[in-house]
Amino acid sequence: MTRSRVQGEDTDGGATAAPEREEAVRGDGDNGVKDIKGGIKGESEIKSEAEGDTEHAPEGPRPRRRRRVLRWTAVVLAVVLAGTAGAGYLYYEHLNDNIKQDTLNLGDSKVAAPTPNAAGQTPLNILVIGSDARDSKENQQLGGARETFGSTPLADVQMLVHLSADRSNMSVVSMPRDTLLEIPRCTDPKDGEVYPASEGRVMANQSLGHGGPGCAVATWQELTGIHIDHFVMVDFAGVVSMADAVGGVPVCVDANIHSRDGSGHGSGLKLAKGMHPVKGEQALQWLRTRYGFEDGSDLARAKAQHMYLNSMVRVLRENATLSSPNKLRRLAEEATAALTVDPGLDSVKKLYDLSDELREVKPERITMTTMPNRYVGARVEPTEDAEQLFRLVREDIALDGRDEKKPDAEPKPPADPAAPDAELAVQVRNGTHTDESGTAPGRASTIAGLLVERGFTKTVADPSVLPSEKRTVIRYPSADLEGDARRVAKALGIPASSVKRSTDVSGVTLVVGADWREGTAYKAPGSDDRTPQSAEALNGADDSACMHVNPGFTWS
Numbered sequence: 397m398t399r400s401r402v403q404g405e406d407t408d409g410g411a412t413a414a415p416e417r418e419e420a421v422r423g424d425g426d427n428g429v430k431d432i433k434g435g436i437k438g439e440s441e442i443k444s445e446a447e448g449d450t451e452h453a454p455e456g457p458r459p460r461r462r463r464r465v466l467r468w469t470a471v472v473l474a475v476v477l478a479g480t481a482g483a484g485y486l487y488y489e490h491l492n493d494n495i496k497q498d499t500l501n502l503g504d505s506k507v508a509a510p511t512p513n514a515a516g517q518t519p520l521n522i523l524v525i526g527s528d529a530r531d532s533k534e535n536q537q538l539g540g541a542r543e544t545f546g547s548t549p550l551a552d553v554q555m556l557v558h559l560s561a562d563r564s565n566m567s568v569v570s571m572p573r574d575t576l577l578e579i580p581r582c583t584d585p586k587d588g589e590v591y592p593a594s595e596g597r598v599m600a601n602q603s604l605g606h607g608g609p610g611c612a613v614a615t616w617q618e619l620t621g622i623h624i625d626h627f628v629m630v631d632f633a634g635v636v637s638m639a640d641a642v643g644g645v646p647v648c649v650d651a652n653i654h655s656r657d658g659s660g661h662g663s664g665l666k667l668a669k670g671m672h673p674v675k676g677e678q679a680l681q682w683l684r685t686r687y688g689f690e691d692g693s694d695l696a697r698a699k700a701q702h703m704y705l706n707s708m709v710r711v712l713r714e715n716a717t718l719s720s721p722n723k724l725r726r727l728a729e730e731a732t733a734a735l736t737v738d739p740g741l742d743s744v745k746k747l748y749d750l751s752d753e754l755r756e757v758k759p760e761r762i763t764m765t766t767m768p769n770r771y772v773g774a775r776v777e778p779t780e781d782a783e784q785l786f787r788l789v790r791e792d793i794a795l796d797g798r799d800e801k802k803p804d805a806e807p808k809p810p811a812d813p814a815a816p817d818a819e820l821a822v823q824v825r826n827g828t829h830t831d832e833s834g835t836a837p838g839r840a841s842t843i844a845g846l847l848v849e850r851g852f853t854k855t856v857a858d859p860s861v862l863p864s865e866k867r868t869v870i871r872y873p874s875a876d877l878e879g880d881a882r883r884v885a886k887a888l889g890i891p892a893s894s895v896k897r898s899t900d901v902s903g904v905t906l907v908v909g910a911d912w913r914e915g916t917a918y919k920a921p922g923s924d925d926r927t928p929q930s931a932e933a934l935n936g937a938d939d940s941a942c943m944h945v946n947p948g949f950t951w952s
Contacts, residue, residue, distance in 0.1 A: 488744060494732035497742045500627065502582035502591075502607045503614025505875065507623040508808060510561075510792065517561040519792045520753065521622055525609055525629040526553025527736075548605035551612050551629075553701075556622065558789045563753060565761040565794040569785060569931075570698045571616075572767065574775045575600040578899055580618050582611035593899075599775065609736060619778070620786040621897060626750070629736040644673025645708045647682055647700075648942035651950045655681070655688040662687035662949075671942075679704075688949030695766060695776075699932065700943050702764035706936045709759050762936030763795035768928055780866050781928035787893070788925065795927045796935065812876045814883035817851040820904065822884055823858045827865035827907040835862060836913040843888075843908050846916050850887055858905075865909035868918060871898040872905070880904050889918045 512518045527549045550573070558567040576597040583590050584607035591606035603615040609629045617624055639645050648671045655662035665681035665688070667674075674682050683701055690696035732744070741747055768781035785795075793799055814820070824847070826840040840857040847855040868890060872881040874897075881895045881904045888906075911921050927933050934941060 491728055491732045492743045494729065494735075495742060495744070495747075496736040497739055498608045498629075498736055499585050499610040500738040500740070501613050501617070501624070502584065502610035503580045503617065504583075505580070505614075505618070507617045507621060509623045509625075510790070511808060513561045513792075515562070517563075519561045520559040520626075521624045521789075522557045522559075522750070523609075523613055523616055523624050523627040524553070524555040524557055525551050525604065525612055525627060527551060527604060527629055527631045549631075550601040551604035551609070552601050554600065554612065554616070556616060556620075556624070556789070557754075558622075558792075559753060559757070560794060561792050563756050565796060565798070566754065566757045566763070566936075567789055567795040568702075568762070568764045569789065570702070570764070570766045571600055572694050572698060572769060572776050573599065573601040574694055575767065575769065576772055576775045576777045577615065577619055579603050579606055579611065579615050580899070582607045582614055584608065597777070610738075618899060620789070622786060622790050626738050626741050628741065630734050639675040639679035639708075642708065642711050644675040645679060645704055645711060646671050646673050646939075647704055647707060648672075648940075649945050650942045651945040651947075652952065653688045653945045653949055654951050655685045655949060657687055657949070666951075669945075688946050690944050690946060692946060695769075696943075698766050699934070702766075702934045703941045703943065706759065706762065706764060706934060706938065706941070709762065709936055710939065713759065759936035761794070761796060761798070763927070764934040764936070765795060765927065765931035768930035779930065781930045784924070784928050785931050788927065793925050795931075795933060797926065799925075810875070810879035810882055812879045814879040817883070817887070818853050820852050820854060820880050820884065822847060822852055822855040823901075823903060823905045824855060825858050825861050825863060825905060825907045827863040827868075828910050828913050829862060829864045830910050833910075833913070839908045839913065842916065843906065843912075847884070847887070847906075852884065852887070863907055865907045866911065867921065868894060868907065868909040868912045870895045870904065870906050871901045873897070873899060873901050873903065877904055889920070891920050894920070 510518055552573045554571045554573070556569045556571075558569070560566070577600050578597055579591075579594040579602065581591065581593040582603075589607065591611065594602075600615065603612040609627050613624050613627055616622065647667075649667050649669060651669050653665060653667050655665040663681040663685040665678065665685045682704060684697070685700060686692055686694060686697050689700055735747075737747070741750060765785060768779045768785060769776035770779050788795060822844075824840045824844040826835060826838075828836040828839050840859060844855045844857040870881045870885050870890060872878055872895070878895070878897065882892060884890075884904060884906060885892060885895050912918055
């Protein structure tokens with residue numbers, strides 16, 4: 397596909413030619429408020445002190461509380477710091493007013509929240525979105541594609557943050573901005589405008605332009621089947637000030653790098669081989685760099701972002717240097733002004749409470765991944781390994797492999813019960829093809845005949861489509877057909893975990909996979925709960941990670 401927009405620096409037509417624009421926060425501060433060593437006050441404390449309420453005031457010196465700063469991404473880091481800047485109720489309310497909010501989900505369909513565990517706990521899923529919008533003076537000063545001022549913004553950074561039900565571990569899944577997928581129909585509740593579903597697959601970063609971040613949430617839920625609880629969207633105003641505030645974030649390159657080609661494309665990042673603390677605009681350059689890292693793709697940039705965020709986590713946990721009240725107030729102003737959140741996170745206190753949960757996870761239990769993908773021309777698409785990664789997140793299985801084996805959970809009963817077997821329309825497709833063994837002939841007809849024998853008389857084989865599936869799967873397009881799909885699965889001994897909702901089908905569709913190349917008795921393969929190698933998992937405690945420099949962008 398071609399893009400109608402000017403692409404900023406990335407004009408070479410390469411595999412991921414799209415704007416080199418990521419989120420950042422600026423600010424160095426000049427007005428004092430409160431030392432972070434005093435801890436972050438709750439809303440009631442702020443109100444009490446501001447109004448002279450002695451009933452709730454502490455009677456003696458407060459025990460020194462450990463420094464409380466957010467230990468995770470630049471987005472949420474900035475949010476928590478905002479909480480430390482409260483100098484009275486009025487200022488607290490001012491910061492709340494800075495935070496913009498938008499509807500959580502603009503799509504027509506919903507994904508059910510996960511079932512609580514034995515302790516009554518549920519996972520928490522937050523979609524972190526980096527908007528490329530340059531519609532402010534601060535964002536324009538950061539350089540890049542100024543000609544996009546006033547254009548429809550793109551969601552050029554999308555990361556799903558999964559906090560486990562027991563709060564012991566965190567998983568992060570990045571989606572490359574060039575991922576091809578279908579964007580569902582979205583309705584903007586502010587003006588009632590309806591954005592039709594995309595005609596075929598388009599780039600994932602376009603979802604933001606279909607009514608706002610709530611359409612990005614709807615798109616993620618359609619693709620992954622993962623229930624999303626919140627979103628946090630930030631524009632360009634964030635990483636620069638954070639890097640300054642903590643005294644620099646250590647990053648590593650395995651050779652000298654200068655991200656600039658003969659035509660002037662690149663972020664401008666220039667570093668010597670080895671480990672260096674980056675701050676200010678150099679930190680932004682690191683996060684924006686494509687040219688010079690590995691193959692020059694957005695996939696390499698995502699890896700560099702993961703290294704940066706993991707390093708920032710470690711710095712903040714080990715040696716936070718945010719001791720200047722002046723910097724804190726300026727940072728609080730710009731951080732809150734840079735955020736758009738869903739109504740569930742529309743105050744400094746709510747954002748701090750969220751950060752308080754996130755910071756409980758130790759770096760060694762944080763796993764950063766990139767959605768497994770393969771190239772389709774100049775873009776990418778999810779692979780079978782991507783579905784494996786999504787399943788692990790859906791089922792709250794830690795990506796670091798350190799979970800105890802959980803018993804198989806009973807799926808929730810479908811909203812609509814199944815129709816009588818004789819009235820169920822089922823299509824069967826032969827998806828047994830593998831590169832090693834080819835396609836097992838006649839499998840769609842064989843399994844369709846088996847279903848007819850068992851009373852599903854409206855079953856037909858569809859020889860026109862020959863997909864390739866490692867595992868047998870039953871897909872259904874909408875919630876009202878989930879019960880039908882489950883009934884077919886039960887009749888054939890196919891596990892409920894292999895029943896998937898998908899907009900790629902128009903009715904209940906059974907795809908016979910490579911795991912059922914012969915016979916009429918289905919034997920489900922053993923469950924593989926390992927994180928796919930293609931997800932390129934990076935552990936949060938790994939301080940030896942180093943970006944590989946493309947020899948064409950080195951210097952001596």
